[in-house]
Structure formats: structure tokens, C-alpha cells
Amino acid sequence: MEIxxxxxxxLSQCAAIMIDAYNAPPWNCQWTSEKAHQYLAELIDHKDFVGFIIYDNNEPAGAILGHKKTWWTNSQLMIDELFVSPASQKKGCGKKLLQYCEDYAGTNQIELLVxxxxxxxxxxxxxxxxxxxxADQYVFMFKQLNL
Structure with a gap:
């Protein structure tokens, strides 16, 4: 495997993997190619973007995308997305991507992955x-708007 x-x-490889992963169970999303490209392009365009793609037998198998973030206590790497194609799951791709991020963080004085x-x-x-x-003290909240 290569990272x-x-x-x-x-972008196109990552979008294809994301669609393959998230449109399948258990997520069952309905990502289109256009929306996936737009979403991932927004992440990649972030000025502090960090992201890695993993290849299994020279085929794109998964990706992790995030951004560096300054916090009052330390520097953080906010992981926005991690996805692995269903055909490559259970082969260690996700573990390797997370470990690669940990190694990147250690090299770049980033103390926390979120x-x-x-x-x-x-x-x-x-x-x-x-x-x-x-982190029990944090909650994810949202409000659905009727547009």
C-alpha cells in the first residue's frame, strides 16, 4: 500500500471512492459525482488543508481529509473525512491512514487529532x-430549516 x-x-479519485463508500451500507447516502467533487474541492481549498490518499495494488482505496486548527491549548488536526472503498475495507487501509495522520501530526507539532x-x-x-x-462534554447539534 502506498500513501x-x-x-x-x-479530486476525481477521492470523489469516486467517497461515493463508493458512502452510497453503500451502512451509510446509504445519495452522493452524486457533482456534489462529491464540490464537497471535496471545498475541503482541499482550505488554506490549512491536510489530506492523504491510499492506494492498494495501485488502485485508489481510501482517503483522509482534514485541516490544521489553532486552539488555545494546542494545535489540532481536525479530520473532516475518512473513507475507504467497500472493496478495500477490512484490509487495514483506514488504520494506515489514521496512523499516517498521527505521524504527520507528530512531525508538525500537532498535539491532538479530532x-x-x-x-x-x-x-x-x-x-x-x-x-x-x-468526549462526553461535547455535543453535535443541528437545526433543519424548511426551505
Whole structure:
């Protein structure tokens, strides 16, 4: 497996992986190619973007995208997305991407990796297995607007 930094040239590969991953169970989203490209381009365009794509047998298999963030206590790497194609899941791609981010953080004086996930889906157990801690004091809130 090979991991490389994401650039705009990887956008189509990342969008294809994301659609493949998120439109399948358990997520069952309905990402279109246009929306996936737009969403990922917004992440890549962030001035403090950090992202990596993993290849398995020279085929794009997964990606992790985030951004550096300054906080009063330390520097953070906010992981916005981590996805692995269904065909490449359970092969260690997600673990390798997270470890690569940890190594990147250590090299760049980033002391904390932060992410948000769904407690009721299997990926929650994956993050626990990778030693991520549930922060009970934080909640994710939203308000649906009727447009």
C-alpha cells in the first residue's frame, strides 16, 4: 500500500471512492459525482488543508481529509473525512491512514487529532479500537430549516 498527499489532481479519485463508500451500507447516502467533487474541492481549498490518499495494488482505496486548527491549548488536526472503498475495507487501509495522520501530526507539532462520527454505526467501534476517546462534554447539534 502506498500513501501520498492529496492535491487537486486527486479530486476525481477521492470523489469516486467517497461515493463508493458512502452510497453503500451502512451509510446509504445519495452522493452524486457533482456534489462529491464540490464537497471535496471545498475541503482541499482550505488554506490549512491536510489530506492523504491510499492506494492498494495501485488502485485508489481510501482517503483522509482534514485541516490544521489553532486552539488555545494546542494545535489540532481536525479530520473532516475518512473513507475507504467497500472493496478495500477490512484490509487495514483506514488504520494506515489514521496512523499516517498521527505521524504527520507528530512531525508538525500537532498535539491532538479530532474527529466526529456516528455513535450508532460500526465505524464508531473502529475509532474506539484506534484509541480515540469519546468526549462526553461535547455535543453535535443541528437545526433543519424548511426551505
Amino acid at each position: 501520498t498527499s492529496i492535491t487537486e489532481s486527486h 474527529l466526529m462520527t456516528n455513535r450508532y454505526l460500526p465505524v464508531y467501534n473502529f475509532y474506539e479500537m484506534m484509541d480515540y476517546t469519546l
